[in-house]
Amino acid sequence: MAKLLVIGAVAAGTSAAAKARRVDPQLEIKVFAEGEHISYGACGLPYFIGGVIGSKEKLLHRSIESFAQQGIMVQTLCRATAIDLQQREVVFQDLVGQRRFQESYDQLVIATGGRPVVLDWPGLDWPGIFTLRTVNDGVAIRAYLQQQQPQQALIIGAGYIGLEMAENLTDLGIPVTLVERGSQIAPNMDADMAAIIQQHLEGHGIKVLLDQEIVGFVGGARVEAALTARGTIPADFVLVAIGVRPNTDLAAAAGIRLGVSNAIQVNLRMETNVPGVYAAGDCAATTSLVTGEEVYVPMGTTANKQGRVAGENAAGGEAVFKGVLGTGIARVHDLEISRTGLTEQECNRKGIPAVSHQVQCRTAALPGLAGDVWVKMSAAANSGRILGAQIVGRSGSGKRIDAIAAAITMGATLKDMYDFDMAYSPPFSPVWDPVLLCLNQFK
C-alpha cells in the first residue's frame, strides 16, 4: 500500500490529506504537525483577539478525530528535523516525549507554512511583544490583553494583519499607534489609495507614524516603549506584523530547490524539483497570473487551493494550480480595502508601461446605503490588458474586486470589459457601477 506523508496540518497540509483521501481511498496517509492546533483559520485570529470570535474552538475547522474517521492519521507536536530524499524518509522529533523517529513515504507533501518576520531588535524578548500567526499566539495575546490591560498598543507594520488588529484593538478600547518603515501604510496599495485609508484610521483615533524604523525596545517588567532613530514610542503592548517568511530550512537542508523569497519552488502540479515531493501553502512559491513571474504571496485561500492540488497529484491524480493575482481584502472600521493584480507602483517598479485611473463615487443609489468608494485600475499601456485594481470604500465596496480578478484571470483588456453587464439596482450600486465608471475613465 502506498504511503503519503504530509508535514504540516494547518490549511495546505490538511487540504492535501483530505483531497488525497478522496482521490485514493486505499492510500495510507499520515500527517505530522509541529503545532498543537490543526486545521485552523489563521485569518480569524484578529477577530478572536477582538472577541468577535468568542472561543478558540471556533477557529478550528476539523479535529484529529474527524481525520481519523477518514483514515487519515494526524499527529501534533512533532517536528520534522530532516528529510532523507534517497531513503524516502522523514525524521521527526516528538516535542512531548522527546522521542526521535522515522517515517517512510512514497509521496511527500511539505506544508511547513511560514513564520512572522522579526528583526534582530534589542529588547525583542520583553513581555508584551508579540507576533500573530498561530492559535497559541492568539490565545497568548488575548490573555495578555485581559490580564495586563495595556494602555497603549503599538502595531509595527500596516499590512492586512496590522490593519485588522488596529480595528480589533481600538474596538477593545485600547489606543493604537501604527508604525510603518515606509512612506505609506498598506504597502501593497498605491500611495493615493493608502492615503485614503490613513485618513480613515486617523478619523477613528488610530495614530499613524510613517517613515519610522524601529531599532529596539525598552522595558521593565514588560515592554514600555519602542525605540526609533527619532525617539521613543510608548507602548505596553506591541504587535510585530511586518510580513511572513516561508519555513523552508528543512526542505533546503534536504536539497529541495528554493525559489523567490526562499520559498520552495514548485511546478503547476505543486511538485518540487524532487519527483514525488510536493510543497503547498505558505512554504511554497507560486506564479503571478499577471506577469508569469515566480512570486511568494502567502494567503490562506491559496494554501487551501495548493494543498488540494498537491494532495490530488500525490494520490495519483492530475491537477494544476495556475497561480495567483495577489487578491486581498481587509476591513478596518467600516472601511473595506481590496486589491488584485499589480498596483501602479508595482508596474512602475517592474518597468511595465501602464496607465492608471482612480475614480471616486458612491457604493449605491439608495440613501442610507450609499457610501464613498474609490476604485483604481491599471492597464498595460500598449495592449490595454487589465493589470490590476484597488478598491477602498464603505460597506459593499471590497468584494467588487472579484469581478476585476475574474477579468484579469481571463486576460481581459479594458475594451473587453468597458461596458460589461454588471448587476444594478439602487440598494447595490449607482446606475454606473464604480468598476464600470473606472473602466470608462480609460476611454
Next chain:
Amino acid sequence: MAKLLVIGAVAAGTSAAAKARRVDPQLEIKVFAEGEHISYGACGLPYFIGGVIGSKEKLLHRSIESFAQQGIMVQTLCRATAIDLQQREVVFQDLVGQRRFQESYDQLVIATGGRPVVLDWPGLDWPGIFTLRTVNDGVAIRAYLQQQQPQQALIIGAGYIGLEMAENLTDLGIPVTLVERGSQIAPNMDADMAAIIQQHLEGHGIKVLLDQEIVGFVGGARVEAALTARGTIPADFVLVAIGVRPNTDLAAAAGIRLGVSNAIQVNLRMETNVPGVYAAGDCAATTSLVTGEEVYVPMGTTANKQGRVAGENAAGGEAVFKGVLGTGIARVHDLEISRTGLTEQECNRKGIPAVSHQVQCRTAALPGLAGDVWVKMSAAANSGRILGAQIVGRSGSGKRIDAIAAAITMGATLKDMYDFDMAYSPPFSPVWDPVLLCLNQFK
C-alpha cells in the same frame, strides 16, 4: 451645422445627447420627450413609493437647464407622432399647446422606451389599479397610498418590480399578496432558487399565490378585488407588474425594422436598418452575449450604455455595444437575488445541453456577518463554458454575480475559473468563496 434629434429623454435619450455633445461640440442637439420628467432613475421608484427616497426630485439626475448649459435643447410634453425617413423629419404634437410641428434631422436617435404590459382585463380602470413606470406613476401611487390608506395590496407579477414593491409596501405596513400566472415567482430564476425566495417572502408575511391567472377586477368607489378562475382576491390597491414592452409603434409606422418582441432591430453600432437612424434603451433589441441571439432585455443600465453608443455614433464617432448577459439584481427584505446569463430552465427551453449545480453555504466566516447564500451555476455540457449563474442570499450575496458576469463576458469555461483568486477575509467570505464552492461542484 449637422443636427441630431433625439426622441425620448429618460436614460437612453439623455445619455445619447450628452455623449454626442462630448464627441461633437458643434452639433445641434434637440431632445423631445413625451413625459413631464427627464433623466430620471426609474429603478428608484419602488423606494420612492416606500419613502426610502424622500422626494421625487431625488430621482431626477439632470435638469433641462443643465442640458441647456451644454447646448442641448430639451423639450418635454411633446409626442412624436410620425417619422418621415425620406424628408428626415419628425412630426411632434405639443401636449400642452396642442400645436403640431416638424423637426428636421441629420441623425436621429429613437429612445422611446417601453411601457408596462397590461392585459385587456375588465375593470382595469377602477381607481387603485396602477402600473409603475414613470415618475408620475410613482407620485400617483404614493398619493393613493397616503390618501386611501389601502388595507390590502395585490401585486400581479413577481419579477424585479413586483418583488421590490412587495418589500416597500410591507415596510409601509400594508399586507401584500403577490400573484403569479406561472408555477413560480421570479420567472427569470430557476424554480429551485425561486422556492428559496418564496419561503423568505412568506416568512415576512407576504402571501404568494402561484398558477393564478387574473381575469378581471371588481370595485365600487375603487378597486375591491381581482378575479381569477378560482375566485376573488380582495385588494384595494393593485400593482400590475407583468413586464415591459417596447414603444415602437412610431418606428414601425415609419418603416423601421422591428425584431424580437417588437423591439427595434439594431446593429452593434445601435443603428437601425435605416442609415443615420439609431435606437437605444427599452425600445431597442440587443444581443445575448451567451447565445448570440437577438434578445429584448429592458434595463436601465443597458439603456445608459446603448444611449451612449448611439450618441457617439450619431455624432460621427465609432462605438459598439456588444450586448448583454441579462444580469439583474434585487433586494427583498434583506434577501439579495441576482442572476446573469442563462438559467438551467432557459438552457432546457433552448435545447442547450447544460450541467448545473447549486450550493448552499455562508456569506462570511465572521459570526454576526455570516448569513445563508445559495449559488447556482450552469455550464455547457460539452465545452464547460459558463452559461449563467443565480445567487440568492443574505447581505453581501447579490453582487457576487458580477465576477461570474465578467467570466461569461470573456467566454470562460469552468476550468478557467475553477480556483480563481477571489478576495477572502473573515468579514467578507468563507475561505472558499460561495462562487468557488459552486465552481468546485462541477469537477
